[in-house]
Amino acid sequence: MEATFATHGTLPPKAQGNTPRSHGCPDPAEYVVFDRVQKSYDGLSLVVKDLNLAVSKGEFLTMLGPSGSGKTTCLMMLAGFETATHGEIRLSGRDINLVPPHKRGIGMVFQSYALFPHMTVAENLSFPLEVRGIAKPQREAQIKHALDMVKMGAFADRRPAQLSGGQQQRIALARALVFDPALVLMDEPLGALDKHLREHMQLEIKSLHERIGITVVYVTHDQSEALTMSDRIAVFNDGRIQQLATPADLYERPQNSFVAQFIGANNSLRGLVEEVKGDRALVRLSNGELISATAVGVNAKGQETSVSIRPERVEFKPELMPAGAHTIDASVIDTVYMGDILHCRLKAAGNDNFIVKMRNTLGQTKLSPGERIRIGWHPEDARALDPI
Amino acid sequence: MAALLEVTTADGRPLRVALDAARGRARLRAMALVAPLLIFIVITFVVPIGQVLFRSINNEGFAQTAPNLTAWFDANPTNVAPDETAYTALAADLELMRRNRTAGAAGTRINDVLPGSRSLFTSSARAAADFAAPFKDAVLAKDARWADPRVWHAMRTASNRYSLDYYIIAADRQRDADGRIVSVPPERRLYVGLFAKTLWQSAFITLLCLALAFPIAHLIATVRQSTANLLLILVLLPFWTSLLVRTSSWIVLLQGQGVVNNVLVAMGLIDTDHRLKLIYNNVGTIIVMTHVLLPFIVLPLYSVMRMINPAYVRAARSLGASSWTAFRRVYLPLTLPGVAAGSLLVFILAVGYYITPALVGGADGQLISNMIQYHLGASNWSLAAALAFILLAGVIVLYWIYDRLVGVDKLKLG
Ligand SMILES: Nc1ncnc2c1ncn2[C@@H]1O[C@H](COP(=O)(O)OP(=O)(O)O)[C@@H](O)[C@H]1O
Numbered sequence: 001m002e003a004t005f006a007t008h009g010t011l012p013p014k015a016q017g018n019t020p021r022s023h024g025c026p027d028p029a030e031y032v033v034f035d036r037v038q039k040s041y042d043g044l045s046l047v048v049k050d051l052n053l054a055v056s057k058g059e060f061l062t063m064l065g066p067s068g069s070g071k072t073t074c075l076m077m078l079a080g081f082e083t084a085t086h087g088e089i090r091l092s093g094r095d096i097n098l099v100p101p102h103k104r105g106i107g108m109v110f111q112s113y114a115l116f117p118h119m120t121v122a123e124n125l126s127f128p129l130e131v132r133g134i135a136k137p138q139r140e141a142q143i144k145h146a147l148d149m150v151k152m153g154a155f156a157d158r159r160p161a162q163l164s165g166g167q168q169q170r171i172a173l174a175r176a177l178v179f180d181p182a183l184v185l186m187d188e189p190l191g192a193l194d195k196h197l198r199e200h201m202q203l204e205i206k207s208l209h210e211r212i213g214i215t216v217v218y219v220t221h222d223q224s225e226a227l228t229m230s231d232r233i234a235v236f237n238d239g240r241i242q243q244l245a246t247p248a249d250l251y252e253r254p255q256n257s258f259v260a261q262f263i264g265a266n267n268s269l270r271g272l273v274e275e276v277k278g279d280r281a282l283v284r285l286s287n288g289e290l291i292s293a294t295a296v297g298v299n300a301k302g303q304e305t306s307v308s309i310r311p312e313r314v315e316f317k318p319e320l321m322p323a324g325a326h327t328i329d330a331s332v333i334d335t336v337y338m339g340d341i342l343h344c345r346l347k348a349a350g351n352d353n354f355i356v357k358m359r360n361t362l363g364q365t366k367l368s369p370g371e372r373i374r375i376g377w378h379p380e381d382a383r384a385l386d387p388i
Numbered sequence: 389m390a391a392l393l394e395v396t397t398a399d400g401r402p403l404r405v406a407l408d409a410a411r412g413r414a415r416l417r418a419m420a421l422v423a424p425l426l427i428f429i430v431i432t433f434v435v436p437i438g439q440v441l442f443r444s445i446n447n448e449g450f451a452q453t454a455p456n457l458t459a460w461f462d463a464n465p466t467n468v469a470p471d472e473t474a475y476t477a478l479a480a481d482l483e484l485m486r487r488n489r490t491a492g493a494a495g496t497r498i499n500d501v502l503p504g505s506r507s508l509f510t511s512s513a514r515a516a517a518d519f520a521a522p523f524k525d526a527v528l529a530k531d532a533r534w535a536d537p538r539v540w541h542a543m544r545t546a547s548n549r550y551s552l553d554y555y556i557i558a559a560d561r562q563r564d565a566d567g568r569i570v571s572v573p574p575e576r577r578l579y580v581g582l583f584a585k586t587l588w589q590s591a592f593i594t595l596l597c598l599a600l601a602f603p604i605a606h607l608i609a610t611v612r613q614s615t616a617n618l619l620l621i622l623v624l625l626p627f628w629t630s631l632l633v634r635t636s637s638w639i640v641l642l643q644g645q646g647v648v649n650n651v652l653v654a655m656g657l658i659d660t661d662h663r664l665k666l667i668y669n670n671v672g673t674i675i676v677m678t679h680v681l682l683p684f685i686v687l688p689l690y691s692v693m694r695m696i697n698p699a700y701v702r703a704a705r706s707l708g709a710s711s712w713t714a715f716r717r718v719y720l721p722l723t724l725p726g727v728a729a730g731s732l733l734v735f736i737l738a739v740g741y742y743i744t745p746a747l748v749g750g751a752d753g754q755l756i757s758n759m760i761q762y763h764l765g766a767s768n769w770s771l772a773a774a775l776a777f778i779l780l781a782g783v784i785v786l787y788w789i790y791d792r793l794v795g796v797d798k799l800k801l802g
Pocket residue numbers: 041042047065066067068069070071072073074
């Protein structure tokens with residue numbers, strides 16, 4: 001854990017093609033490596049385009065992306081159910097492209113759980129141990145340990161159909177862990193659970209990971225799940241990793257507009273770059289205002305850009321406005337009640353879906369539709385990204 | 389505690405009564421909807437089968453053609469040897485048969501249990517007009533076989549309205565001179581062997597069908613939907629042509645000068661003087677019946693396999709199982725409902741199959757149904773009915789055993 005946070009925001013060094021691979025003591029930062037991996041199902045289009053990714057030992061890495069972005073495909077290639085069309089996948093320094101799935105020793109939790117319906121819970125857990133030829137007393141000890149780990153010790157003799165979704169989920173987890181794999185893959189394992197159970201299981205999986213020190217590659221399309229659980233997140237879109245970073249980095253310093261839009265709520269303002277100086281850019285918004293933003297996806301005058309500002313960093317009360325804030329005019333469209341917070345939709349600088357978040361406190365100002373206000377943010381909180 | 393509050397509906401009616409009323413209407417409507425089919429099945433299935441069963445044990449024919457003998461049998465118990473009064477009745481009945489031309493029918497009835505006795509009736513009846521007292525001497529003078537106690541046993545049982553004679557015949561048994569049931573001589577044993585052959589051959593065909601259908605059903609269940617539809621149509625294609633045409637096309641393929649033999653000869657695998665005998669024998673029956681019955685096992689297998697989430701096998705593989713272990717311990721058990729249903733269907737169809745053995749079976753490829761058909765054609769309805777009923781009972785017993793072993797509730801037909 002500490003080791004991963006120490007590499008805060010930096011990518012593990014990419015494997016060099018000419019580095020001799022030491023099979024004896026592989027680099028723990030390169031426990032799982034995707035090296036220029038491409039995948040095509042139909043020979044016409046690439047589902048995974050040039051994937052380079054290194055997962056370090058003990059890390060909890062999440063692949064996050066919209067449906068169809070190629071996450072499952074990557075996981076299936078790692079598990080051995082799909083072969084990479086091009087490139088190399090290495091596990092502990094060993095190329096595993098030709099290793100069949102059952103020899104990879106990777107635990108896997110499926111979205112559908114895939115608990116064998118004709119076996120009891122205990123038999124399900126016993127299966128990976130039996131195929132490994134482990135003797136019965138040892139098997140029973142390991143099954144008990146794994147069931148206790150997910151607090152399901154009392155359910156050993158039930159059939160999967162007699163368990164609730166959350167219980168099945170735990171059993172699937174226990175089955176993937178019972179044979180002590182060093183690497184566990186999970187493909188949207190919580191997708192079928194209701195919100196409460198999902199949040200509860202997120203924490204349990206996270207604490208399990210910390211307790212037993214396994215490496216986890218986790219797939220989800222739920223950004224809040226990714227932010228809660230991961231050491232690092234790889235944001236997928238269109239078969240490519242858009243950004244690979246820690247949750248905080250990803251949220252606060254998105255590298256492109258896709259990531260800014262996909263993670264959390266985002267306000268984007270379109271404009272043209274007037275000037276780039278160091279890491280600052282001056283952007284002329286569509287309503288003619290000139291604002292300063294952190295230059296991320298722009299580097300020259302005249303480029304189109306989309307400036308990203310998080311709703312919670314936008315202020316509209318003059319007394320709370322941060323020093324040096326940039327302010328612009330806005331008019332209120334409506335306010336959406338969300339319980340703990342209120343979403344106020346504004347029309348500002350050509351964007352008529354500009355969101356401001358207000359806490360639902362006792363004396364909170366009521367904004368009525370049509371009201372004209374002045375909103376502002378600190379220039380540090382505006383990021384000039386690639387145009388959408 | 390007895391005065392429990394009864395739950396009532398909003399308008400005060402007891403809840404139970406209201407529920408029953410609501411359900412009763414729905415039940416009535418459901419009954420009305422299934423009634424036509426129910427009536428149809430009763431008329432076209434239950435009643436005829438009952439009649440067949442009745443036929444197998446009922447034989448009024450002899451009692452009607454030989455009323456005097458029937459009266460004598462009723463008056464005299466089994467152990468009484470036929471005396472002059474008996475022969476008087478016999479002579480009177482033979483004269484009746486001559487006039488009514490029923491000697492053939494009566495002879496046939498006795499001939500069924502005592503082969504060779506039909507001529508006894510027809511020839512004696514022809515001479516019946518000349519019989520005079522004492523009748524015993526007259527009849528015996530015409531044909532000494534009338535003294536055979538087996539003839540009198542046969543006539544006595546035949547004069548009963550109900551008898552199990554035909555079941556005795558169907559079991560390759562007969563009554564000896566003392567009326568005991570014994571096996572017929574080996575050269576005349578027919579039905580038991582044929583039943584056994586029908587059963588094992590059906591089991592063999594079922595196994596062949598299963599072995600052929602499993603991979604194709606798996607393929608159809610795992611390819612893209614559009615390809616799967618095409619393959620399913622191909623599987624069902626045989627149903628689009630007449631069974632007769634399909635069977636005949638097998639003759640074209642398998643006969644001595646047929647396609648298969650010609651190809652084998654052309655390839656030099658066999659020489660032309662030793663062409664394989666693939667049809668008009670058991671081999672032909674097995675090949676063609678396997679082909680005809682194949683779709684009946686592909687469909688239930690496919691419908692079960694299609695519902696098996698591919699994640700199960702993947703999970704097994706990721707847990708360390710080789711592809712064979714994953715198949716044996718995970719995939720195969722999950723297909724069992726389809727295997728069970730398809731096998732049962734094919735087996736039961738095969739046990740009763742008639743057209744294919746009749747067309748391509750030759751002399752040794754005949755099954756019990758062909759024998760049933762033969763007796764129906766020869767107007768020996770009672771024996772045909774007895775054979776059919778034994779077949780039905782056998783299948784029901786097998787079904788019961790099957791239910792014990794596999795569990796019918798596990799069947800999945802589609
Ligand atoms: N077995 C397959 N055959 C053909 N195309 C596939 C197959 N599996 C996935 N795809 C395609 O690959 C793309 C990525 O799918 P997937 O990896 O499942 O995405 P994700 O898991 O991110 O939703 C999708 O466009 C999907 O249609």
